[in-house]
Amino acid sequence: DAKTTQPPSMDCAEGRAANLPCNHSTISGNEYVYWYRQIHSQGPQYIIHGLKNNETNEMASLIITEDRKSSTLILPHATLRDTAVYYCIVRVGGGNAGNMLTFGGGTRLMVKP
């Protein structure tokens, strides 16, 4: 799976949009971009994923650049409960075989009042 690079930490004001970048310059054509987050002392939580089109769900939006070498996770109105470590993971999608996820260092997002 392709390696990802994320800033180790970011701050965001409550109520503002949080934009979390991820670089994955070696991504292959069949690899998806997945985002998870881990609130302190809990298991990770799936947020969103995409292949090449931008995606949006009730939690966040995912913007993937046209060359797919980077992406941005957007939390449109960050709340204090969004304080967590956010992981960007690139892996081959589809099927059940090899569903393992490889976690990098992630970005520690601190939402401040």
Add this chain to the structure above:
Amino acid sequence: GAVVSQHPSWVICKSGTSVKIECRSLDFQATTMFWYRQFPKQSLMLMATSNEGSKATYEQGVEKDKFLINHASLTLSTLTVTSAHPEDSSFYICSAPNPAGGGGEQFFGPGTRLTVL
């Protein structure tokens, strides 16, 4: 939505004892589950893949005789840390693939914090 549970949520044991951690998929079946370990201020590290009806697959550097994995049914996988030592103290997390998802979506358990004295 689908939920993965773990039991116990935390455990403290003496050095040399064995500890069993259960991972259950509550409203879906999982032929495969994954076990991760997370040390303080570090990321999750995959330990092994648990396969229902067959042997687990361990990642390089993980001792299979120390971390026994049994996938007894389609909803239960157990991790037994045998002869635990203080260096085994960690946060152990399991996950199972979302059966309705496209491969990379995983449901994670809440984690089990193991402290070995």
